[in-house]
Amino acid sequence: xxxVGLHLPTLSVQEGDNSIINxxxxxxxxxxxxxxxxxxxxxxxxxxxxRSNMDKRQGQRVTVLLNKTVKHLSLQIAATQPGxxxxxxxxxxxxxxxxxLTFGKGTLLTVxx
Amino acid sequence: xxxxxxxxxxLVKRTGExxxxxxxxxxxxxxxxxxxxxxGLGLRLIYFSYDVKMKEKGDxxxxxxxxxxxxxxxxxxxxxxxxxxxSMYLCASSSPGQGSxxxxxxxxxxxxxxx
Numbered sequence: 448x449x450x451v452g453l454h455l456p457t458l459s460v461q462e463g464d465n466s467i468i469n470x471x472x473x474x475x476x477x478x479x480x481x482x483x484x485x486x487x488x489x490x491x492x493x494x495x496x497x498r499s500n501m502d503k504r505q506g507q508r509v510t511v512l513l514n515k516t517v518k519h520l521s522l523q524i525a526a527t528q529p530g531x532x533x534x535x536x537x538x539x540x541x542x543x544x545x546x547x548l549t550f551g552k553g554t555l556l557t558v559x560x
Numbered sequence: 561x562x563x564x565x566x567x568x569x570x571l572v573k574r575t576g577e578x579x580x581x582x583x584x585x586x587x588x589x590x591x592x593x594x595x596x597x598x599x600g601l602g603l604r605l606i607y608f609s610y611d612v613k614m615k616e617k618g619d620x621x622x623x624x625x626x627x628x629x630x631x632x633x634x635x636x637x638x639x640x641x642x643x644x645x646x647s648m649y650l651c652a653s654s655s656p657g658q659g660s661x662x663x664x665x666x667x668x669x670x671x672x673x674x675x
Contacts, residue, residue: 479662490564490650490666491603536602540662546591546610546654548664552602 459557466527468554470520470537479540481548482511482522486533494522494535524556532558563587564667566651571672579638581670583651590655592634593664594618594626597648609634641674648672 460466472480478499483491497504497511497520504511510523520537534555538548567582583592591610595603595618605618607626615626623645627635634653638645648671652664 481663483666488668490652490668492666493663496661496663546656546662547605547608548662550595550603552600 457555459559460527462527462529462558462560464527466524466556468522468535468556470551472518472520472539474539474541477539477541480513480520481538483536483538484533485536491536527558529558529560532556564651564653564665566667566670568670569668571670573641573674575642575674577641579641581636581649583634583667584632585653586632588631589653591653592628593652594636595650597650603650606636643674646672646674
């Protein structure tokens with residue numbers, strides 16, 4: 448079946464640097480994408496989402512980019528802080544139903560002080 | 561704020577026991593989900609429910625059942641726990657009526673160990 452995957456399972460950055468976390472998806476029918484952050488011992492928390500009719504969406508210190516041509520999604524975190532250390536998941540709604548999400552396996556981001 | 565609560569943060573059960581994991585949400589959401597999370601495998605959907613008494617199998621339903629008697633509560637049942645069901649279990653809820661967002665709100669998780 449089709450699934451969402453990540454290019455890098457781990458990412459280590461210095462505090463203050465920008466971080467980029469990548470995600471590849473294979474279902475061309477997907478019309479909604481979402482990024483979650485999961486800190487140790489907690490459930491995933493919403494960061495930002497984007498619909499397929501957009502290429503870019505910005506939040507507070509975060510930007511999501513969507514490239515439908517190559518089926519690629521990225522999360523950019525500006526001025527990364529120690530509190531950003533977590534596992535980051537991308538997820539997609541495949542369009543077949545209006546409520547199911549398919550999750551990627553996650554990237555562990557470590558921010559070094 | 562949406563709040564999703566799970567009955568236990570940690571559980572230790574013996575092989576063959578019947579296990580109940582409870583999830584409650586306070587935002588009147590129609591949809592509720594049960595996932596398990598294992599290292600290297602991400603979140604995998606076990607079951608979901610889109611209305612009271614309605615349920616559908618997810619990607620890995622074998623060995624599990626669910627119950628949704630009230631809108632706010634979604635229970636995951638392990639009829640006869642096995643060691644390969646040792647995992648982190650996450651409950652989530654969502655409402656398809658909230659604009660165009662399919663955002664799911666997650667509980668804190670239950671770490672289940674079956675010995």
